[in-house]
Amino acid sequence: MAVKPLQSLARALEVLDVIAEHEPVGVAELARITGVDKSALQRILVTLHAGGWLRPTTEPSTRWKLTTRPLVLAAQARRRDDLLTRARPVLADLREATGETVILAVPDAGRIVAVDVAESRQLVRTVPRIGLVFPAATSAAGLAMCAATPPDEWDLSGIDPHDEVFRRELTGTRDRGWSLSLGAVDAGVASVGAAVLDATGRPIAALIVSAPSGRLDEAGCTRVGKLVARAATGLGDRAGPLR
Known part of the structure; x- marks a missing residue:
């Protein structure tokens, strides 16, 4: 059987790409850009935050930014290239x-x-x-x-x-x-x-x-x-x- 990709993971990776391009960005703008509904986006954001990939801003209306984890991962890959x-x-x-x-x-x-x-x-x-x-x-x-x-x-x-x-x-x-x-x-x-x-x-x-x-x-x-x-x-x- 062909192995199917995990749609939830694909959506999370898409969200990471969008945040990297538009950070800091709020849930409403993310929903508009990605087409993912807000409740699903909230779950993705909380999961990525718990994994150390995202952090919320301190503004009254929460927006999201990348942490330094992607940079660390990229640096490790670059050293091996x-x-x-x-x-x-x-x-x-x-x-x-x-x-x-x-x-x-x-x-x-x-x-x-x-x-x-x-x-x-x-x-x-x-x-x-x-x-x-x-x-x-x-x-x-x-x-x-x-x-x-x-x-x-x-x-x-x-x-x-x-x-x-x-x-x-x-x-x-x-x-x-x-x-x-x-x-x-x-x-x-x-x-x-x-x-x-x-x-x-x-x-x-x-x-x-x-x-x-x-x-x-x-x-x-x-x-x-x-x-x-x-x-x-x-x-x-x-x-x-x-x-």
Whole structure:
């Protein structure tokens, strides 16, 4: 017999995702976003609170926030991740070479998620958070990974393979060897990226350099793009498929 997923657990995980995105958030707003009735939500919230995942705010109208437990769990997973261990000095070197913020992003359940950041030392800089989800069709990370993958193997959400702008950006990414995104994630931010390939040639991650768009003109994007592509190739040469 096929094993069916636990619907109650699936709802609880969905609630955690929504709280992470909208915290602090009350029961009424959670019900509106998730479509789960308030009595069921109350049971989920109390259970997650008892398990140490959530804490209520001290406001008169109780709202909910994540505790540090997800961060602890993520840190433990990151310490065991070989790709992250190898990538960390690459991110640091790329930050020093460009002077800008460098991000490592990986595909996860149809999304592209930032898993490590080497923040620029400049006073004015981009400050992406770990856990940031990049739009697959318009971000430098998404374009880099899609350009390195046959269209029939795209498994990222939010992609319209017939969109002319998307197809044009993919062509430009393949021609240059690196992707470019202007304002897709944040207005006024320019990002340059390249895919990290495993031993089979499939993208397992993307390296992205992110900066205020005023500091990345056409010549700057070209210089940084070549550096990102070289760093991604070097990291990919040592990378195996994620386990």
